[in-house]
Amino acid sequence: MTRLSNYFLKTLREDPADAEVASHKLLVRAGYIRRQAPGIFAWLPLGLRVKAKLEQIIREEMAAAGAHEVHFPALLPREPYEVTGRWDEYGEALFRLQDRHGADYLLAPTHEEAFTLLVKDIVTSYKDLPLTIYQIQDKYRDEARPRAGLLRGREFTMKDAYSFDATDEGLDASYQLQRDAYERIFQRLGLEYAIVSADAGAMGGSKSEEFLLPTPIGEDTFVRSAGGYAANVEAYQTAVPESLPLDGPEPLVYDSPDTPTIETLVAHTNAVLTREDGREWTAADTLKNVVLAVTPIAGEQAGERTLVVVGLPGDRDADMKRAEVAFAGSEVEPATAEDLAKHPGLVKGYIGPGSKSQGGAVLGLEGTTGIRYLLDPRVVPGTVWVTGANEHEKHVAHLMAGRDFDADGVADIANVRDGDPAPDGSGPVTLERGMEIGHVFQLGRKYAEALGLKVLDENGKLVTVTMGSYGIGVTRILAILAELHHDDRGLVWPVSVAPFDVHLVATGKDPVVFEVAETLAETLVAAGVEVLFDDRPKVSPGVKFGDAELLGMPRVIVVGRDAADGFAEVWDRAAGTKDRVAIAEVPALFSA
Amino acid sequence: MTRLSNYFLKTLREDPADAEVASHKLLVRAGYIRRQAPGIFAWLPLGLRVKAKLEQIIREEMAAAGAHEVHFPALLPREPYEVTGRWDEYGEALFRLQDRHGADYLLAPTHEEAFTLLVKDIVTSYKDLPLTIYQIQDKYRDEARPRAGLLRGREFTMKDAYSFDATDEGLDASYQLQRDAYERIFQRLGLEYAIVSADAGAMGGSKSEEFLLPTPIGEDTFVRSAGGYAANVEAYQTAVPESLPLDGPEPLVYDSPDTPTIETLVAHTNAVLTREDGREWTAADTLKNVVLAVTPIAGEQAGERTLVVVGLPGDRDADMKRAEVAFAGSEVEPATAEDLAKHPGLVKGYIGPGSKSQGGAVLGLEGTTGIRYLLDPRVVPGTVWVTGANEHEKHVAHLMAGRDFDADGVADIANVRDGDPAPDGSGPVTLERGMEIGHVFQLGRKYAEALGLKVLDENGKLVTVTMGSYGIGVTRILAILAELHHDDRGLVWPVSVAPFDVHLVATGKDPVVFEVAETLAETLVAAGVEVLFDDRPKVSPGVKFGDAELLGMPRVIVVGRDAADGFAEVWDRAAGTKDRVAIAEVPALFSA
Missing domain, CATH: 3.30.930.10 (Bira Bifunctional Protein; Domain 2)
Structure with a gap:
């Protein structure tokens, strides 16, 4: 003991x-x-x-x-x-x-x-x-x-x-x-x-x-x-939708001053352009082009900071943890103003995928930036987007993936939302x-x-x-x-890992109480029960109870005044119960 | 098992x-x-x-x-x-x-x-x-x-x-x-x-x-x-002998060319000087002056290499491990030629403690070197020595500690020998x-x-x-x-720490032998014996025996051809015995 x-x-x-x-x-x-x-x-x-x-x-x-x-x-x-x-x-x-x-x-x-x-x-x-x-x-x-x-x-x-x-x-x-x-x-x-x-x-x-x-x-x-x-x-892994037919209105470049956010862009576009299908433009109709700085950790390119642009639906954000997976082996972070300053072809707020006439998948006005352009898996051929026209205060609508622009690859980095489909077809996820x-x-x-x-x-x-x-x-x-097993008074260990099976507290000053507790402790130990015995002679019951609750043994046995009548109090910390139990019956509680 | x-x-x-x-x-x-x-x-x-x-x-x-x-x-x-x-x-x-x-x-x-x-x-x-x-x-x-x-x-x-x-x-x-x-x-x-x-x-x-x-x-x-x-x-700790009276012949400086060692010095001195008591000079009559370089590891003097000279009886050597204790907190090593070159007052082969007339305990001709001089505890007042005269090709005899020279302290660094007295008076040590x-x-x-x-x-x-x-x-x-428990065939663990109590070997190809061994293994395990069971089916008895000896369990049990007659061979590795034992009696060997 x-x-x-x-x-x-x-x-x-x-x-x-x-x-x-x-x-x-x-x-x-x-x-x-x-x-x-x-x-x-x-x-x-x-x-x-x-x-x-x-x-x-x-x-x-x-x-x-x-x-x-x-x-x-x-x-x-x-x-x-x-x-x-x-x-x-x-x-x-x-x-x-x-x-x-x-x-x-x-x-x-x-x-x-x-x-x-x-x-x-x-x-x-x-x-x-x-x-x-x-x-x-x-x-x-x-x-x-x-x-x-x-x-x-x-x-x-x-x-x-x-x-x-x-x-x-x-x-x-x-x-x-x-x-x-x-x-x-x-x-x-x-x-x-x-x-x-x-x-x-x-x-x-x-x-x-x-x-x-x-x-x-x-x-x-x-x-x-x-x-x-x-x-x-x-x-x-984002479920990839079916491709759509490559037909529909031709791209339309329009003025879009003061549209620093997707929200302002959507409001502006609704003000100046009417959709054929009559519904309003939404954030999901826009293609947001996120510029990332990617730096390989090892290998020949180690330490070379390179920019990459990823196009994702405007109602999504880049999830940087998912980006770390997509760019495994590299450090990846949002590009800084300094990064962007080195690439004048990237027009802040108006970046777009370019178009095939501007040099295919290569991003930028006149296809000059040479920056890799990747797409969210949802941007399949036939989908149509409102996106930047790579010119200050200009966007383009009706820009169709596969017809008007391509990409250098896929980057599945958009944030995941409740209701997104499971990739195995087993329904929406939470x-x-x-x-x-x-x-x-x-x-x-x-x-x-x-x-x-x-x-x-x-x-x-x-x-x-x-x-x-x-x-x-x-x-x-x-x-x-x-974390899982505590209450506001202290730890409450599950039996499987508790340091001791029982925390036995003797209270008061009566030496008889301490003798009874001692005997009970010995009986329990002999039965293979691991006992932590609070035998401190001059410590108040309040302090002892507080310690017993803080330390967190699954069971606490209090031997006090009732000991004269042959009774102890048994606490089940997890259940929150305190029962008066005959001392003679206490050992049976531990034989299971 | x-x-x-x-x-x-x-x-x-x-x-x-x-x-x-x-x-x-x-x-x-x-x-x-x-x-x-x-x-x-x-x-x-x-x-x-x-x-x-x-x-x-x-x-x-x-x-x-x-x-x-x-x-x-x-x-x-x-x-x-x-x-x-x-x-x-x-x-x-x-x-x-x-x-x-x-x-x-x-x-x-x-x-x-x-x-x-x-x-x-x-x-x-x-x-x-x-x-x-x-x-x-x-x-x-x-x-x-x-x-x-x-x-x-x-x-x-x-x-x-x-x-x-x-x-x-x-x-x-x-x-x-x-x-x-x-x-x-x-x-x-x-x-x-x-x-x-x-x-x-x-x-x-x-x-x-x-x-x-x-x-x-x-x-x-x-x-x-x-x-x-x-x-x-x-x-x-070297036992310190009693001091002797400070009387006897006055110091005598004499020529001592070609005496690079204590041995040559003793031979030369016997050739040129006769002792009053008639016996020959011995190495124990000479005082050897060892130059050490001492470098404190920590503190204000950390890294400052300083020379110290220690005088010890010529029949002893400096024990560098004992010197490390004497100069605890410093690195200590024999002085190099380079060290000596910096102190022209230290005349290689002819270093002595100086004399009081040359500046007391300070070592060197005319007391100019300023190097600390320490003495073996045996060099008590009244002892008389042949030692260097701090002049090329000159030694001095009859130089008396306490009368002719003092030291700055004691350094108990001489090697210890069989027969030296225990410091507590309990007799000679081995x-x-x-x-x-x-x-x-x-x-x-x-x-x-x-x-x-x-x-x-x-x-x-x-x-x-x-x-x-x-x-x-x-x-x-x-x-x-x-190290303690092995023989030329392998380890021989004591029971207290052996990885297993017994190494059970089944030999041959007879499936019955393997079944008998398996049953014996199970019986032993059930009795609480830790069994390593060599049940490898296609390994030769020679290899199995070799492995059993190398791995070193205290007991090896071989179940082989004799199993049909109900017998196994039990090796006690430490005792070196191999006994034929009825398989039914094997478990009893482990119930102690």
Whole structure:
């Protein structure tokens, strides 16, 4: 039994000044963690107990999925990350350092390279596969603004698993095993989840799904359809409508002074132009041309800032997170006034796709700017738009895609809205907020190819191994559990990860009460119940109750005045109940 | 049960090219660890199991000693280490890095600062003390030449504990609790140990003891007397002899050409000078003057290289490790020709202490060099020496300490020899080699003072806390266990840390044999025995036996042809026995 009179714990009345979210506030106030630096925490005894229980659940399910546990250092040499390009791609998020001999090292944010090289060292034949290995290990990512406590730290514990297969079918099976294990883990933790398609492109892989906990405070947005489609908003692919016949009125250039916004443009156009079909012009009839600055992170063009124009329906905005996916491997941001000043062909407020007579898909007056022009997938041939005429205070109406202008490609970067169609035809989607609690990923052969991981196949031929990677943020999930399980008085842990099963409080000054409580504690411990015993002799009941509520054990047992009559009070924190129970019957509450 | 047919393991026939010691060779060959970079290793499943068992033993004994487990990040901010001076003092051994905002961080080699600040945050009164907290955590030290595998890595797992007390008596008690826990840990691991006094000065503490495993391959040297004295050779304090009366022959300067060594000087002196007492001059009659270059690491004089001369009996050498202790806080090395060239007063081969008439303790002809002169503790007043006359090809005999020369202080840096007296009068010491397996240390108030850790005492007055620090290298001890427990065929783990209790081998091709083995494995597992089952169908008995011997489980059970008659062969690896045992009786071997 653990006695609070002799425990390394101090509870705080005040929220820490730098804490924004409930988990951060409560885990600090209840003495589970302490800040060491921005996004870097020390673990106190209570926190360590929760973490250990969480890790144990993960270990059990990893073992059930046939995964083998290993452990890698956090400090790794640069070379393998150089080979795969990630040394540069990670940008400022990577902690880099040198040893005394000037050799480059990093603090690993994930371990694809290291696992690939280890397996290359050990595995030679398809007979050694399939193989899934994992670790539970402290990782590092130099977040620009570490915040939200453990939800996004700069040091964090992850379970990362990697699967290795000789064939694509093998990868599918290994992926499914991990995916199933994740479902079991989240079910054991009582965590609701949606499995959503995620973007796989950036990592060079083929399939990727995120486990998201639906919650209004989530930092991720995802879409779901009633018919079963679910995707991270970054991975949502806009449904492409049918093309239309290429006939209709010819383009009409008209004066459009003082139309700096889509709203003013629509109002002006309605004032000066009447539609053939009689309805009013709307924002959806306009083609908004967004100028982005794209800078490749790695490769030959690394650091070269280039402008790109994307045309999207005027009732949509560019979603910069979706733009990051569309331009994976590059930094992308809205072009600045400085960028635009370098391209006089881009007439601010009047940019349009140009026209075929002006040089086909090349944007700009007389096709001179040479800037790539991309289109939203909805802008299919035959659709007609009001858009800029690339001349100050002039727009053009009736400009028809496919007839009057083309593009250099597609960019699916427009924001997603409630009611947009699911790409699989399963109906309209709704937008929800979620928190990532797990990620499964078919990496494919990217890492194995880069690092030369091959095995002999059944015919004695060398084939490149195909890989999956599977991650759960251990410390992050701990914080999420605290977010989900607390009330205004403190934490309320689920039984699966609570540091102790019961918080037993002896109140008052009567030594008999303390003896009764002590005996009850011993009985419970003997029955395998984990007891935190508040045996502090000179602490008031109010303080003890406050601590019991703050610390968050699922059950609190109060042994006080009623002990003389053989009764204690049993609190069920999650249910919010307080029951008078015969002390003799208390142990039975824990035998299930 | 764990099946070898489906385990992440590859054994190697050849020793790794970079491995010098048995533990390194065997742990790599048997698939326990794999090198990632110099001194940095990944842990494979077998290695991880041994490590977990070792950590569990340590956790149990820490709990028994009343210590609370916490966990700190490896990445820590510079500031606290700056305050205590260790940011600089660690020199090149510290991994330093910056985050994206240019803030300085380090990978912690030990955590005194972090623990001190945590306790400052949580503890306010003497009533909260005594307190001992510990962690089992991965540490970093940028060794210049990482070698010997896990024995001296750049990343390593340590259990480091820190005690906090309001009084010196409290520290003594906390120290004793950890010291006792260490004895129990080493006893459970079957590790022989000597507890030796170690130097406490460098860390600013008052008492320090090392647990050394006596072994000829140890990198530490320690001394023991039959009467119970034991000290690290760095901490050995030379017994100071009684002073002698200041009378005898006057100093005599004589020519001494061609006497570059103590040996040639003694021969020459015997040829030209007769001693009054009739015996021959010996090396012990000469005073050797060693020039050292001393460079403070931190503080105002940091980086200032200064020469110091130390006079020691000519039959001794300067022990540079002892010199490091004597000049703690500075780098110290023999002076170079370049150093000497800057001081023409130092006449190479003829340096002496000068004499009082030449300016007292100041060294050099006419006392002009201004170099500090220190003496071996044996050079007490009244002792008489043959030494350099600070003039080319001239020595002086009958030079008497206290009468003819003095010094600026004492430097106890001479090498220690078998037969030297223990400083506590417990008889002559013998020199032995040992490996450090643990270290307990009374830090005192150095860290608490630097970082402002105070508590209210019984009288309501703020007092500075006194601390202890207690370390065990987990991965180092694992390697030491491998050093101690192997034979020419492989590892031979003690039961306490073996990854599995038994390695069960099914041989041949007969499916019945495999079924019998399978049933036996199941029976053993059901009885709580940890079984590694070599069920590989197409592997020859020779390879299986080789692997069983290399991997090193304490017991190997071979189920082969004899299985038809109900018999297996049971190997006790440590005893070297192989017995024919009825399969039905095998489980009883493991019920103890």
